[in-house]
Amino acid sequence: MDSKAAKTGMKVERPAKTLRELALGNLREAILEGVFKPGDRLVERDLCEQLGVSRTIVREVLRHLESEGLVSTQIGKGPIVAPLDADIAQQIYEVRGALEAMAARLCAESDDPTIAPALDAALAGIRKGYATGDMGHVLTSTSEFYRVLFSKVNRHVAWDIVNMLTVRINHLRSMTIKTDKRDVEGPAQMAAIVDAIRDRDGARAYRVATEHVASAADIAMQIFADREQT
Amino acid sequence: MDSKAAKTGMKVERPAKTLRELALGNLREAILEGVFKPGDRLVERDLCEQLGVSRTIVREVLRHLESEGLVSTQIGKGPIVAPLDADIAQQIYEVRGALEAMAARLCAESDDPTIAPALDAALAGIRKGYATGDMGHVLTSTSEFYRVLFSKVNRHVAWDIVNMLTVRINHLRSMTIKTDKRDVEGPAQMAAIVDAIRDRDGARAYRVATEHVASAADIAMQIFADREQT
DNA sequence: CCGCTGTACTCGGTATCCCATATTATGCCT
DNA sequence: AGGCATAATATGGGATACCGAGTACAGCGG
Numbered sequence: 236m237d238s239k240a241a242k243t244g245m246k247v248e249r250p251a252k253t254l255r256e257l258a259l260g261n262l263r264e265a266i267l268e269g270v271f272k273p274g275d276r277l278v279e280r281d282l283c284e285q286l287g288v289s290r291t292i293v294r295e296v297l298r299h300l301e302s303e304g305l306v307s308t309q310i311g312k313g314p315i316v317a318p319l320d321a322d323i324a325q326q327i328y329e330v331r332g333a334l335e336a337m338a339a340r341l342c343a344e345s346d347d348p349t350i351a352p353a354l355d356a357a358l359a360g361i362r363k364g365y366a367t368g369d370m371g372h373v374l375t376s377t378s379e380f381y382r383v384l385f386s387k388v389n390r391h392v393a394w395d396i397v398n399m400l401t402v403r404i405n406h407l408r409s410m411t412i413k414t415d416k417r418d419v420e421g422p423a424q425m426a427a428i429v430d431a432i433r434d435r436d437g438a439r440a441y442r443v444a445t446e447h448v449a450s451a452a453d454i455a456m457q458i459f460a461d462r463e464q465t
Numbered sequence: 466m467d468s469k470a471a472k473t474g475m476k477v478e479r480p481a482k483t484l485r486e487l488a489l490g491n492l493r494e495a496i497l498e499g500v501f502k503p504g505d506r507l508v509e510r511d512l513c514e515q516l517g518v519s520r521t522i523v524r525e526v527l528r529h530l531e532s533e534g535l536v537s538t539q540i541g542k543g544p545i546v547a548p549l550d551a552d553i554a555q556q557i558y559e560v561r562g563a564l565e566a567m568a569a570r571l572c573a574e575s576d577d578p579t580i581a582p583a584l585d586a587a588l589a590g591i592r593k594g595y596a597t598g599d600m601g602h603v604l605t606s607t608s609e610f611y612r613v614l615f616s617k618v619n620r621h622v623a624w625d626i627v628n629m630l631t632v633r634i635n636h637l638r639s640m641t642i643k644t645d646k647r648d649v650e651g652p653a654q655m656a657a658i659v660d661a662i663r664d665r666d667g668a669r670a671y672r673v674a675t676e677h678v679a680s681a682a683d684i685a686m687q688i689f690a691d692r693e694q695t
Numbered sequence: 696c697c698g699c700t701g702t703a704c705t706c707g708g709t710a711t712c713c714c715a716t717a718t719t720a721t722g723c724c725t
Numbered sequence: 726a727g728g729c730a731t732a733a734t735a736t737g738g739g740a741t742a743c744c745g746a747g748t749a750c751a752g753c754g755g
Contacts, residue, residue: 252540253707279737289709291521294738295528302532310482311717313737326622333563392556396626483738508705519740524707541747543706 258286259296266305266316267405273318277306304403317403321459324407327400328452332445334393335381339428339444341388343437351433353383358425365418373412380425404455411454424450488516489526496535496546497635503548507536534633547633551689554637555682557630562678564623565611569658569674571618573667581663583613588655595648603642610655634685641684654680 262282265271282293297314300306307317342350360376363369378401385394401408411417424447431440492512495501512523527544530536537547572580590606593599608631615624631638641647654677661670 255707276736278735280735291524291708291710294521295525298525298528299532302529308737311737322619323622326620329567329620330564330623330626333567334560337559337563389552390556390559392553392630393560396560400622485738506705510705521739521741538706541706 254288255292255295258288258292259299261286262296263300263303263305263402266300267402269406271316273316275316276312277314277316279313303399319403319407321456324404324455324459325452327404328448328455331397331400332448332452334397335384335448336441336444338381338384338388338390338393339432339440340437341390342384343432343435343440345388346435347387350383350387351429353387354380354425354429354432357383358422358429361425362422365422370409370412374408377408377412384428407455407458408451410458411451414454417454420450421447484518485522485525488518488522489529491516492526493530493533493535493632496530497632499636501546503546505546506542507544507546509543533629549633549637551686554634554685554689557634558678558682558685561627561630562675562682564627565614565678566671566674568611568614568618568620568623569662569670570667571620572614573662573665573670575618576665577617580613580617581659583617584610584655584659584662587613588652588659591655592652595652600639600642604638607638607642614658637685637688638681640688641681644684647684650680651677 271277277297279290279293279297282297283290286293286296297306297308301308301314305317306314308314357376357380360379361373364372364374364376381397382394385391385397412421424443427443428440428447431437431443501507507527509520509523509527512527513520516523516526527536527538531538531544535547536544538544587606587610590609591603594602594604594606611627612624615621615627642651654673657673658670658677661667661673
């Protein structure tokens with residue numbers, strides 16, 4: 236796995252050694268898991284206890300998450316979990332779409348025969364997750380699918396951006412994949428991307444990738460609409 | 466200005482109040498200005514003196530710049546100014562191209578008649594900068610051009626990303642705009658973008674915007690090639 | 696000439712302190 | 726009783742001082 240990552244030029248994250256990286260991961264996870272909900276205040280001194288680290292670390296971590304967009308700091312108050320509105324979510328999906336479509340096209344236009352099989356493997360993981368009802372597995376396999384898409388053509392800058400954006404819409408992703416018929420539609424759309432890549436059809440790969448993200452965005456917007464009606 | 470910014474949803478940066486924001490701006494500026502060159506170590510305690518702030522601040526700032534990609538921290542050592550290689554630069558130009566082309570298309574497809582004049586104004590600024598030899602003015606006007614492109618269609622997420630990427634290739638930008646004939650080619654390409662927008666031709670706007678970034682990237686790659694020959 | 700050792704440097708991390716502000720609780724006066 | 730002024734609390738912004746560990750380099754000895 237490591238050698239493979241090195242071969243693709245993709246930065247392999249070595250076992251996070253510094254406390255700060257650990258704390259960063261933990262807090263990010265906690266926010267993603269919903270332990271802290273959007274709008275909740277993130278009190279530095281409380282986090283020190285909960286994370287078991289000093290305020291220095293907590294502050295560095297908060298700053299980092301702030302630049303990731305997961306945390307926002309209001310002037311007179313302090314850091315809170317950044318709320319996500321429909322407009323921002325829409326924009327995030329849009330950028331993701333642009334970048335993932337770009338990557339899909341590049342994959343199609345490269346002549347690396349290992350791409351399609353690797354994507355198929357990830358796709359199989361997604362289908363298996365749906366079949367077994369393991370939604371966590373669906374999410375990680377989906378990430379793997381896109382990771383392959385970017386790393387096979389050595390686009391780690393774009394991949395980093397997509398990753399940054401993805402964490403912000405994490406809970407939306409969890410909901411979109413549970414939507415009615417998404418268990419067949421989603422994989423089908425992704426299979427269409429793989430097909431286009433296999434056919435070396437860059438334009439089609441670009442188009443179907445764009446459509447896939449757009450349909451996920453549509454579902455997300457529907458979720459916002461439903462929520463508002465409450 | 467504030468009301469306009471609010472209307473466009475574009476984040477207006479209020480006069481940085483916290484010491485941290487000041488220090489962040491100063492250090493970023495220093496790196497961009499070349500006070501610290503790629504590979505230079507950024508010794509925390511030295512920066513404390515030079516910036517006149519405590520280590521707390523310096524560390525938060527370094528963390529922030531790290532997540533911006535301007536600074537990289539090597540495990541056993543410490544923070545250094547992130548070196549920029551041709552591969553990364555290429556990828557940054559590529560992502561910028563994808564996003565700017567997207568914004569150009571959106572501008573063309575919107576029916577906001579204020580877009581083209583605003584872009585023309587920025588373009589005039591660029592031409593004036595070239596005419597007077599004020600390259601700093603060329604750069605800020607170019608940024609203004611793209612800021613308008615994104616803000617007129619309310620894409621501040623994408624704009625933030627483009628901005629983040631742009632600082633990393635700042636010195637390349639300074640060099641590309643000084644390239645032979647870039648003083649006529651560059652503005653001509655940007656005028657083509659405005660023309661396409663005025664004609665409501667989304668596909669053409671997308672294409673010419675892509676081409677403009679690609680030509681800038683080509684020049685940047687040439688700079689890397691020349692540098693290597695030394 | 697090469698290898699070892701010790702010292703200086705610096706980072707990651709911690710523990711306190713101080714100050715300003717914002718919120719909340721208290722209490723007094725009308 | 727109600728409203729306003731005030732005090733107490735909570736918290737963020739910032740500064741210091743300190744410690745342990747790893748790196749780098751200089752000098753010493755073989």
